[in-house]
Amino acid sequence: MTVPAAGDATAGGAAEAEGGEPIIRMFHVYKRYGAKLALADVSLAVSEREFVFISGPSGAGKTTLLRMLYMGEPATDGQVVIDGINLSRLPRRRAPHLRRKFGIIFQDYKLIATRSVFDNVAIALEARGERRKLIRKKVRSVLRAVGMEEKGRALPPSLSGGEQQRVAVARAIVGDPRIILADEPTGSLDAEAANAVFQLLRGFHRRGITVLVATHDTALIRRTGGRVVLLDGGRLDVSTVIPPLPE
């Protein structure tokens, strides 16, 4: 199987808008669950250091699209290429190494309730076999960056939704990912907490991390602006760049 030219993947939008090589490329990707078509003929390219919203109504295929990027599930047809790696040719046992390129954030935080904030963040480094000393240093550093330094010993259930999501952000970035995938990261938060989390994502983007945010929060998109890929019924409807609203 040959990988089509990158230009083909830009059919979904202006990938090179912010310069750099595409770090994510999808070529005519289909995903079926039985008779249901979750994604249909999706082609997309995302450049390194780009900030992209994947938007659309519930059931549009946003989560499915994100899951296929980190080998959460395979494409039924088509190809996904991450940082030059064609996932259809990557053995399952290599999936963990691919996932280390990503920091993944979920709407429901996915924190371990019985482990402290510190341990929840450290797990991403433990999984890579990092040394204890380095783990301590990096976890403290990212907890400071997300404003959760004082709550390292707290258990997640004792935190507010916004705080839990900040811990999830810390876990996503502690391993120095090249790409952050955020699936409805502000969906369970009030406006203030959502804004705080979003500002964190913006901050990490400014430091050079590629960020993909799946959201149906159009107000948030209008407020911040950026490239938006719109999905509808599993199909790529439109890819456009929206300017941010004036302050």
Add this chain to the structure above:
Amino acid sequence: MIMAIPRALRDMWANRFLNLVTVVTVALAILIVGAFTLFFVNAGGLLSMWTRQIRIMAYLGPDLEDARIGELAAEIRSLPGVGEARFIPRALALEHLRAEMAGRASLLENLRENPLPDAFEVHMAEAFLGRERVALLADQIAALNGVDSVEYGRQWLERFARLVDLFRLTGMAMGGLFFLAGAFIVANTIRLMLFSRREEVEIMRLVGATDAFIRLPFYIQGLIHGIAGGALGLLGLYAGFRFIIYRVSEDAGLLPVRFLPMEMMGGILLGSMLIGWTGAYISIKQFGRA
């Protein structure tokens, strides 16, 4: 690997009652299998001791000439496996019998003639010990001209040997059953722990943990179940052994009873570790498929 051990211990502590029950169950399985092994070891030792002490009595026909007795002595001594062959004249045999029945000598006083035959007492050479060899030699002696019958406690010895064999087979069958039972109990415990940790496992996968990293603590838990259960089982067996020896201390001097040798205890511990590892393997495989 080093980091997996505290993770495994932390999980076990969090589910300590469940893990304790598992360890005790493995210990019981090891205790029962160990008891069979202990019996087998001692019965086997007893059998080989008795076999070593065995002597074949070859009773001669009546009215054999001295020359023929001399020839028979030479023929018996030339048979392979014979260590020593001593002629016991009937008069000497009666004398021995009188000495043995010293308290009831009156029973023999009314004998008009010596009812005992001449005999050869044959001892096996050290290198030819063994039930089958004894039987073979006894048959060879019995076939000699002038030998009326031979006796060496064949039936008794064979019955005891069959009993030991039966125990060995029963022990092996029960060992197999308890191995499976132990492995499934460990598997069940680890399956419960895996399911209670399934969100954590999912998160670990998302952050790039390899399967080996995720599975290792569960294998360690299985091994700990095996080691702890095995050690506890052997400890229980030893306590039971000492208790029984203490209770029958007067009789113990008569029989060479001993506890399991070190290498056998090591084997049992390895077996119990294998139980734990197998249990972990089964549950992890099932969990992986789920």
